[in-house]
Amino acid sequence: MPKTAAKEAHMEATGFTPYKEKKGEEYMNENQRNHFRSILLNWKRELMEEVDRTMSHMKDEAANFPDPADRASQEEEFSLELRTRDRERKLIKKIDSTIELIDSDDYGYCDTCGVEIGIRRLEARPTATLCVDCKTLAEIKEKQIGG
Missing domain, CATH: 1.20.120.910 (DksA, coiled-coil domain)
Structure with a gap:
């Protein structure tokens, strides 16, 4: 089961309801x-x-x-x-x-660049400290160093 599907199943099983943002x-x-x-x-x-x-x-x-x-x-x-x-x-x-x-x-703010991490990303990974872009860059650097 892909990570996102497993996470969604976990959230459903625990009674998790996605946050509904209000306009503004x-x-x-x-x-x-x-x-x-x-x-x-x-x-x-x-x-x-x-x-x-x-x-x-x-x-x-x-x-x-x-x-x-x-x-x-x-x-x-x-x-x-x-x-x-x-x-x-x-x-x-x-x-x-x-x-x-x-x-x-x-x-809710990226440790590296300070932008908003975003509600959906935080719901998928509540302990996230990096925005998607900074996390992607960190993973690329990790692969370059490790590989």
């Missing part, structure tokens, strides 16, 4: 900030619930298998879950710093 509405006004704060807090809550489920699962499933192959399989499963949770822990930190940006009225 100021960018990143209080309603828009509240909209994104809500999206981010719901996302964080979901991630925290997943962490709790993982911890419960690992406690419930932790067994000292006498068979080395079974023990190795369980350790590999736990290792994969822990790597996933570590990525999610980093994402939770990014969500928290994004909420701080909203609270300080610095949300």
Whole structure:
């Protein structure tokens, strides 16, 4: 499933409703900030619930298998879950710093050039800090350096 389709399915499943801009509405006004704060807090809550489920699962499933192959399989499963949770822990930190940006009225503007990132881009990636153009340039530079 393409990233955008997966993101749309995620947003639909979480009750996300796209923001409907009003004609002449100021960018990143209080309603828009509240909209994104809500999206981010719901996302964080979901991630925290997943962490709790993982911890419960690992406690419930932790067994000292006498068979080395079974023990190795369980350790590999736990290792994969822990790597996933570590990525999610980093994402939770990014969500928290994004909420701080909203609270300080610095949300929604490109870190590089200062232009508006845009409502739709932020709905697709609420933690975005670059506009599409600057993100595209950063990816091109990354490919040139890395390739």
